[in-house]
Amino acid sequence: MSSSVPPPPESVIPPEAAAPVSPVSVTVGAVEHSVDFVRPRLRARAARRAALYAGVQINGAPHLGTNVMQTAAFLLARAARDRLGVRADLRFGALDNAPYDTRVCPRTGTAYTRSYHHALGQAGIADLVKRFYGGLFDALTALTGVPYTVETYTRQQESPAFREEFLASLGRWEELRWTLAPSSGRVPVGFPCPACGWLQKSGEHTELLDADARRARFAAVCLDHGRYEIDVRPDGGAWLGLTTLHRNLVKERLADRDEALPVIVKGADWAAGCRLLDEAFLCFPGARPPARVFTPVVLSASGAKLSKSLMREGRAELSPDTPPWMLDATRWPGTTERYAVTLHRLVSLMLSDPRHFERGYTTPEVARLLRESDTI
Template structure:
């Protein structure tokens, strides 16, 4: 077999000569922190079956974790956050046009969320864990936001909002905060009518408006906890489910991760690079800030150069899916077993990780198909 044909062909990257393996990006932080443990954090979308780009990011996380363990001699845990706060239903106020959303968690409930996680990721992650020997955990956003440390970070962010607002929303300084209605679970997407009534290190109150139920007051306490079913209704306020915009929410998650007795490494697709710059600047709004270690993974692109996107796939936007095979857009359409899917992804991502220049770039679905065929990774292909 001609190996030159199998490897991707990638231009020299700016890290050539400095970085021999992409996992080396975390070495300076590991040396500086002195941690003997590493926790890698990655995301899990439950708003539909994963596409190839999501699977590449997640497989990368497993392989990077294994390499970190082998290279640096540290214990490694992989922690996935399931985004059950993603919008499941949307409506608009017929009078003002204000957009309201109800999350998967609020629309479907906790049991159904666990079912979705099992359906989309259970077999795939079990296979990746078994093959790489890297243990993994999955926690939903609902569980994360109910923890005291998350609520403390939310409260602290409110007290720093004068500085944070221009980093998290540079164009207008409006950070959307939308605690869902305690009666129906709907929330304003942009939080246009949310008002912070009081904010302190232990306690805050936010006034918000529901399309059906009018105004309500949501309370956040450092020691409070809230699932998706609202909370106690004492004093006219309920313990809020923390709803906020993407950047703000990620800042809180990363601040919580940094509290762990392990080096926190955030693994995201390279399409997050611009947003992560803002997150890093947001970290600098805190005293003694230590920025999280980050690893960016290759993005999978359609022939048009747009990254595969679940919302565009669902909307049937052909320019965003052109040149893709059905299973690349929907892992549920994979014709083989889930173990075969995991082995295909591991083979593919190993090629991408073989040199940093192959990891610091994007891949069209056509190029992925070429690599799969060249490396003999397709199921049914001769070994």
């Protein structure tokens, strides 16, 4: 999926009256705009291009927090272009590896999952991406002039370079596993059964049989089909089911192969996880963690970030006046273009000062900012 690049309009500059009230940031005096965090790495690498990477979960309709992160990625890319003088584009990863359904072995209690990819297939995934993100991303491109692409995890993990990085991680496994899971050292890897597509969620019975730089062989167990063995090679083999941190490590090392400077854009709730990722990078001689920018999170009344899982469980503790569209973007009452303008104005407010960007926002505070900026 790609997009054209029409010129951005001038009518979405936020008014001063709607500015947030934020505490002094620890970066005051050092950082004038949040995209400036990227400048040292650009200079060190002498890069003329920047590629901003962000993940797109497709396991249901996005909530406002997800769309704030994505809108911030567009605005940061535009700021990199205009402020830092580099070409910048966005690369969204559509995570079709999320569990679609789960089964539990009645005898052992072992959980087995099937991913969105294996349940819906390529066409079904493409429909979900288009439904939840296509129109919004196109509208944000129209507002910012920033191009984007979307690539599914399934397609990405099929590439020889991704598999080479996965095999390289196995070569440093004894050290690496304690950085990715410092409490236990256990980092499961899953491989769907070739007969049905189900895999053990926690990889209890997955075993690495042998590995080198060009091939790894694993054994795993299926609830219906018993034991099976699987090969992973740069030119093909098994679909890779990796834990969140392991998958991000492989993806970020892959991104660093590009001539464009990789910039990882994630919500601020990822800060703790990225501490572990940065430690994992240091397991590879000469490797440096990528440039990172953390975006504001949207919080419920309890202070917890908006979360699909908490909302499904009815434990999100949202205020009674939270508009339904903040929880489910498909319930926005207007057009997609108007939603994009609203997000653009909101995130522009957040980016107007680093102290506004380095904090979280409750849903009532978001409603106030939007009301005072007269966008809804």
